[in-house]
Amino acid sequence: MDRFDALSAFVAVADQRGFAAAARKLGMSPPAVTRAVAALERHLGVTLFHRSTRAVSLTDEGAAFLDRARRIMSDLREAEQIVMGGRSAPRGRLYVTAPVMFGRLHVLPAIGALLAAHDGLSARMMLIDRNVRIVEEGIDVAVRIGPLADSALRVMSIGSVRQTIVASPAYLAAHGVPATPADLAGHRCIVGSGIRIGAAWRFGGKAESTVEVAPRLAVNTIDGTIAAAEAGVGVANVLSYQAAEAVAAGRLVRLLEDHAPPPVPVSLLYDAGRAAMPAVRLFLEAMRERARQGSWD
Structure with a gap:
């Protein structure tokens, strides 16, 4: 059993809430997805899903394993991108999240400039006015406005708003x-x-x-x-x-x-391991340069 393929199948079934939908997402046949998840269950010695003719849902063991599986997959993709990116121009997909209006006004122009300069790079933006889980969602950089909770993530301050x-x-x-x-x-x-x-x-x-x-x-x-x-x-x-x-x-x-009360900080949050990725480094510098050019007013 290819362990990474099995983890991919497990996460896809959990996300899609079904084996057929997961197969479509992965470009695999439903029997292949079923076999991959079954092999993973045998290897772990636990049942990961409750299966019925109408629905598929995670068991307690499956729910506990899901976040760890996501992290393993994210770490592997990150390692691949670092090795591949270290010897070439920025490539692959940059995933950034930001508040809706700040993202439209200040993040989108920075990403647009990066895409124009690097043909091998693509980007995904999640513009949403609430905090999302960075590591679990596979996000490279999050723009946060406001005080930050303690975490293991790296923080780069890029100014403040009032x-x-x-x-x-x-x-x-x-x-x-x-x-x-x-x-x-x-x-x-x-x-x-x-x-x-x-x-x-x-x-x-x-x-x-x-x-x-x-x-x-x-x-x-x-x-x-x-x-x-x-x-x-x-x-x-x-x-x-x-x-x-x-x-x-x-x-x-x-x-x-x-x-007015004290200014509110604007920060970039990212996992330390992702800082080595060329696309992430370029994005961090682009946002820092935009901050140097003036306030976020």
Whole structure:
């Protein structure tokens, strides 16, 4: 039994929740996938899947083994890429995750430039406003905005962003300009997603004060939050880069800048072993260079 093929078959069946679907994904025949998983079960001495005519599900042993199997496969692919990439130009696939708007505005241009310069390189971007498991998902680099939890991953700081309270000129003309954070209690407020989620808005150099706002509108995307603020629905609490274009164009006005809490760090997270991959090294340097050219506003 080829151990790597067996692990690939096991992970595919777990992901696809079926042997036939896993076979299609792997380009194998269903009997071949079934035999590979059965051989792995015999080798381990455990049953990895509950099988029925209607469904396939992991046993407790299978669930415990799945994360380890993913890590083994990821490590092997990484070793292959390091060896292959070490003697050639960047090649293979670069996998990056980032918050949706930051990824669109600042990560996509960096990746686009890398793809234009290196024909053997491809990329996958997961733009999502929540943290995902980097190692388990096989991600090369994650862009994170906000404080970081302790982990074994390497961290590269590439600057910071600021809290920005914004509203449209039309809204301010109709409802007045808040002079202090406490004034927001009398304003129509828009609450959104990401790290600015919720109705408790923090202010002050050490975030020592919190204002509970009354949401007039709740939106689950930053684009929607910005659009609502531009339309005059109310006051929004976003990050500097998210409102930068609208502020520069005069569609939004920054408020209460003297009361902003400390800046929020922007970081790149990656596994130490992946730093040797040419594509990862180039991406890290590209993002660091973009940070050198100016703030993320």
